[in-house]
Amino acid sequence: xxxxxxxxxxxxxxxxxxxxxxxxxxxxxxxxxxxxxxxxxxxxxxxxxxxxxxxxxxxxxxxxxxxxxxxxxxxxxxxxxxxxxxxxxxxxxxxxxxxxxxxxxxxxxxxxxxxxxxxxxxx
Numbered sequence: 652x653x654x655x656x657x658x659x660x661x662x663x664x665x666x667x668x669x670x671x672x673x674x675x676x677x678x679x680x681x682x683x684x685x686x687x688x689x690x691x692x693x694x695x696x697x698x699x700x701x702x703x704x705x706x707x708x709x710x711x712x713x714x715x716x717x718x719x720x721x722x723x724x725x726x727x728x729x730x731x732x733x734x735x736x737x738x739x740x741x742x743x744x745x746x747x748x749x750x751x752x753x754x755x756x757x758x759x760x761x762x763x764x765x766x767x768x769x770x771x772x773x774x
Contacts, residue, residue: 681717681742688765690715693744693758696767702756711746718743720759730759730769741768 681689694712698704720726720743722736742760744767754773761768 685765686717689717689742689744689760692765693760693767696758700770708746711749712744714747714749715744716747717760718745720757722759726759726771729771732759732769743771 690713693715694709697708697712702708719740721738721740722732724734724737726732727734727737740762742762742765744758744760745755756773757771758767759769759771760766
């Protein structure tokens with residue numbers, strides 16, 4: 652009886668872990684409306700900062716590149732995020748390459764709310 656309880660617990664843990672992995676999103680799964688929302692939210696965030704806000708920059712952010720990023724301890728420290736986010740997949744947004752920047756910032760976006768949750772400085 653005790654062994655079956657342990658096996659059931661292990662099975663539940665494994666299945667829960669599989670569900671979390673399957674729920675992670677990737678840029679390939681983003682539809683056009685979601686992409687537009689993410690980029691608009693990124694630009695709205697930029698407007699609340701001291702980052703450049705010229706029309707050229709607006710175009711660069713509105714045509715930005717969206718990628719999936721799995722947060723590491725280094726990301727968490729750089730963007731001043733909570734440790735509980737380590738290992739989570741989020742979106743990262745960078746301005747389009749048209750500006751030819753050496754050090755462009757990367758905005759970190761929550762895949763559920765599609766809001767900016769942090770910024771990684773350019774390198």
